[in-house]
Amino acid sequence: MGPEGRHAIVIGGGASGVLLAFQLLKTNPSDLRVTLIEKRPEIGRGLAYHAGNPEHLLNVRVTNMSALPDDPEHFWNWLCAQPAGPLCPDPYCFVPRHAYGDYLADLIAPLRSRDGTQGLTVVRGECAAIRENPSDVAVTLADGTCITGSTAILATGHDAAAPLLAGHAEPWASPADAGIDTNATVLILGTGLSMVDYVLSLLRYGHQGRIVAMSRRGLLPRAHRRVDPMRFAESEIPFGAEIGPLLRWFRRRIELHVAAGGDWRGAIDAIRPFTQRLWQELPLSSRRRFLEHARAWWDVHRHRTAPEVEARIGEALAVGRLTVIAGKLATVTPDAGGALVRYRRRGQAETSELQVGAIIDCTGIVRDPGASTNPAVRSLLDEGRARIDPLRIGIDVTPDCAIVNRNGSPSRRLYAVGPLTRAAFWEIIAVPDIRQQCAELATRLRGRDS
Known part of the structure; x- marks a missing residue:
C-alpha cells in the first residue's frame, strides 16, 4: 500500500488502538485513512476485554467508561440499546468485561472501509518491524507484507509475560x-x-x-463505593514537591476529608485529574521512591x-x-x-x-520494556528508534506522544499511546485516561499538513 494522502498505521487493535482509530476517523475525513494491525481474530478486546468469564467485571463504573471524552453517557446509552438491556440498573454499576469488548467493536464497525481507499482497514497479522523514512513509515508484518503510511502509532497495550516456566x-x-x-x-x-x-x-x-x-x-x-465527590483546588496541590512532602500533604487531606464525614475514595478520585501533572513534575528520584515504596499502596486504593x-x-x-x-x-x-x-x-x-x-x-504485565516479547517494540529498541526511560517502566515519549529515539530526538512520524507511555504519563492504563490521550493525539495528527 502506498501513502496516498495521509495514512496512519495503528499497531495494536485492543482498546487503545480502537479508541485512536475512532478519534482519527470520527469526522469522516476524506484525506485520511487508517490501517489497524491486530494479530487476534477480533479487534477491541485485547487482553482486557476478551470474551471470557462473565463474572469478570469492569473495575470502572459504566459512567466512566465512555469511549468519547465529550459524551460521558455514550457507553450507558449503548448498553440500554442492547437487546438484553443494560445488564444493570444505572450508570454507576459494573458490567462484564466482554460487554465492553462488544461496545468497542460496535464503535469501530461503521468506520471500516469497503474498498481500502478511505476509512478504516483492519489487517490481521503481527507487526514485526517498523522503519521510519524521510517521507513515510514502513511497517513489515510477520508474513513479509509491507505497509507504508505517513505515520505509525504503537498501541500495543499491555505486554503479556514472557514464555512460561515449568508448572x-x-x-x-x-x-x-x-x-x-x-x-x-x-x-x-x-x-x-x-x-x-x-x-x-x-x-x-x-x-x-x-x-x-x-x-x-x-x-x-x-472496593468501590458510592461516595460523594470531593474537589481539589489546583492551587492547593504541591506540584513539584518531593514525594515525601507530597504524600504527607495527601494523607493529611484524606484525614481531614474522612473526619468531616467523607470517604477516602472521594479524595483518590479527586486527585485523578492532576496525577499526570504531579508525576511529570516529580523529581526522578521521587518517581523511583514512589515506585519502590508507595506504588503498591496507591494501586490497591486507585484500582478498585x-x-x-x-x-x-x-x-x-x-x-x-x-x-x-x-x-x-x-x-x-x-x-x-x-x-x-x-x-x-x-x-x-x-x-x-x-x-x-x-x-x-498474575503480577500483571511486563513492566520493563527491555523484557518485551513484542516484535514491534523490540525492533524499535534494537534499531535505536526508541529508548527505554530511566526507570524502565516504558519507552520515552514527548508530551505529544512522539517516540524519542536513542539520541533523544523525537520522531515526526512514530507515536505511542496507552500503557507503553506510562513513563511520561504514569496514569495511562485506564480507559478514562487513554480516551483523552487518543483524542488529543488524533487532533494533532488530523491537523498536520504532511
Whole structure:
C-alpha cells in the first residue's frame, strides 16, 4: 500500500488502538485513512476485554467508561440499546468485561472501509518491524507484507509475560483450558485485580483445591463505593514537591476529608485529574521512591474492584478457599505433581514449602520494556528508534506522544499511546485516561499538513 494522502498505521487493535482509530476517523475525513494491525481474530478486546468469564467485571463504573471524552453517557446509552438491556440498573454499576469488548467493536464497525481507499482497514497479522523514512513509515508484518503510511502509532497495550516456566499456566486462559486439576493447590503470584479475576475463574470452573495468592505485601484491591465527590483546588496541590512532602500533604487531606464525614475514595478520585501533572513534575528520584515504596499502596486504593466482586473474594477468604500470603518466591522445583515451591514470608528469614499443581503469574504485565516479547517494540529498541526511560517502566515519549529515539530526538512520524507511555504519563492504563490521550493525539495528527 502506498501513502496516498495521509495514512496512519495503528499497531495494536485492543482498546487503545480502537479508541485512536475512532478519534482519527470520527469526522469522516476524506484525506485520511487508517490501517489497524491486530494479530487476534477480533479487534477491541485485547487482553482486557476478551470474551471470557462473565463474572469478570469492569473495575470502572459504566459512567466512566465512555469511549468519547465529550459524551460521558455514550457507553450507558449503548448498553440500554442492547437487546438484553443494560445488564444493570444505572450508570454507576459494573458490567462484564466482554460487554465492553462488544461496545468497542460496535464503535469501530461503521468506520471500516469497503474498498481500502478511505476509512478504516483492519489487517490481521503481527507487526514485526517498523522503519521510519524521510517521507513515510514502513511497517513489515510477520508474513513479509509491507505497509507504508505517513505515520505509525504503537498501541500495543499491555505486554503479556514472557514464555512460561515449568508448572506455570497461562493467566489469560480458563483453568479448564489450562488443564488444571480441580483438586490441586494453585499458587497465584500477585494479589491485584488479575488475581481476583483468576480466583473467580477457578471458582466458576468448580475448583475444589486450595488457592494461595502471594505478593510482596499481600495487599488486596479495595472496593468501590458510592461516595460523594470531593474537589481539589489546583492551587492547593504541591506540584513539584518531593514525594515525601507530597504524600504527607495527601494523607493529611484524606484525614481531614474522612473526619468531616467523607470517604477516602472521594479524595483518590479527586486527585485523578492532576496525577499526570504531579508525576511529570516529580523529581526522578521521587518517581523511583514512589515506585519502590508507595506504588503498591496507591494501586490497591486507585484500582478498585466492583462491590459484588469484593463480596465473592471475601467469602472465599472467610471459608478458607483462598489464602493470601505476604512473601516472596525463593525457588520453584518442578516435580510429578506440578512444582515444589519454597517461599519466604515477609519479615521472616526461614523459607516455607508448598506443593502446587500449577502456578499462575498474575503480577500483571511486563513492566520493563527491555523484557518485551513484542516484535514491534523490540525492533524499535534494537534499531535505536526508541529508548527505554530511566526507570524502565516504558519507552520515552514527548508530551505529544512522539517516540524519542536513542539520541533523544523525537520522531515526526512514530507515536505511542496507552500503557507503553506510562513513563511520561504514569496514569495511562485506564480507559478514562487513554480516551483523552487518543483524542488529543488524533487532533494533532488530523491537523498536520504532511
